[in-house]
Amino acid sequence: MKLSLIKGLQLGAAMMCMAVIAHAQPQRVPQFNSPQVNPDNSVVFKFYAPAAKEVKLSTQFHQGAAPMTKDADGVWSVTLGPAKPDMYPYNFIVDGVSVADPKNSAIFPNEGFQSSIVEITGSTPLVHTLQNVPHGTVSYRYYNSSELGPRPVVIYTPPGYEKETSKKYPVLYLLHGTTDTEETWTKVGRANIILDNLIAQGKAVPMVVVMPYGRAYPKISKTSGSLRNWDNLQEIKKDFLDLLIPFVESNYRVKADNNNRAITGFSGGGGTSLFLGLNNPDLFRWVGGFAPGMLKEEFDRNNAVAFANSSTTNQRLKLFWIGVGRDDMLYPVITDYLKLLNDKGIKHETLISDGGHTWMNCKLYLSTLAQKLFK
Structure with missing residues (x-):
């Protein structure tokens, strides 16, 4: 077999391997933050679920579950508020299933439901706001x-x-x-x-x-x-x-x-x-x-x-x-x-x-x- 033919076969095999590897790698998840509290006390919530048919947001500062909109990258989002400064539980409802926000480490400890917590501090410290005082x-x-x-x-x-x-x-x-x-x-x-x-x-x-x-x-x-x-x-x-x-x-x-x-x-x-x-x-x-x-x-x-x-x-x-x-x-x-x-x-x-x-x-x-x- 000629050397050029061997090299051609090796190159083709390498390209096939690369294609298989590329196909096997998971889809890259878009980078974003959730929740995002804006200066006017409105809040942007986002959730990545490209295969979901419907995603809603449930929180105690909004009446009823709010429909979310999906972008081309599979990220659902909604902006709610402005809200009265406080701490609020919230969760996403993904095709009927309630889940906490995977982008938020502030989880509501509970044995009956899965929720996250968003803190809206406002311009004036509240009694539960972390302040520069001695801490226990x-x-x-x-x-x-x-x-x-x-x-x-x-x-x-x-x-x-x-x-x-x-x-x-x-x-x-x-x-x-x-x-x-x-x-x-x-x-x-x-x-x-x-x-x-x-x-x-x-x-x-x-x-x-x-x-x-x-x-x-x-x-x-x-x-x-x-x-x-x-x-x-x-x-x-x-x-x-x-x-x-x-x-x-x-x-x-x-x-x-x-x-x-x-x-x-x-x-x-x-x-x-x-x-x-x-x-x-x-x-x-x-x-x-x-x-x-x-x-x-x-x-x-x-x-x-x-x-x-x-x-x-x-x-x-x-x-x-x-x-x-x-x-x-x-x-x-x-x-x-x-x-x-x-x-x-x-x-x-x-x-x-x-x-x-x-x-x-x-x-x-x-x-x-x-x-x-x-x-």
Whole structure:
């Protein structure tokens, strides 16, 4: 065979190999950022899905799911707003399936849905905005239950805790919503940033904040409904009183008396906080609920100790506080509960806000209640 023919065959084979390799390589994904917050507080959302037939954007600052438009590169986009400065969950709905934003590392910790978080700061710092003030420490800890196994808990210690080694602090137990996790209060509710800012402004007493996981899993299934499910309440009561409080008081410099313990929570966790707080006045003298989950037929059962003697309840509690939004799905039943408290003469404070069953309201409620605690 002539040399020129051999070289020709080799060149042809090489070109075929290159074509096969090029064909096997995945399509290059266009580079873009999502979300992009504009100076006017509008937000651009983008999602890469070249094969999708339909993509929509769902967020709590826009009514209904917003259709997105696909460009020639397979990138879907939509611009929404301007929005009121706050932090908002959002997700894409891709051919009917809800997914978080793969371009955004700010994920909403939740066992029931997949969402991301967009922060719109605006021109004026909000109570949950990261500011140039002394910051506390957020620690991820575990305590062990013989029945439930390792139990996660996130604990905030205020600025100066590590240096002022002889000082003891009051403690707030802060419970999450039904499908949330122990991380939701810091990553969505910004509890640590709120306390940093309020403490720096002299508006809140320096305190330790304990944010436990509220589901008695695996004993109680994650599909069993609200955290204030009666079976879950019984298991969490044992876990909370016998394990969590002793763990905190053995490992942190906290004041171990009911004058210096507070408990509150959101939604299902709010129902749990009322159940634990009102029925254990020897442990808690500061009790709150943020749109607390409850049913009318559970009022007497879940408030048995508090309802048994209104005068004694009023003497024991330094503060009983409830916040709820007018558009909250729980507003009607909480209104009935507040009426019952009035009828029984049980003292309480309320904040009826705008908005619904959202973590935007949770930040408002926490920042309001935190300024009242331990004073």
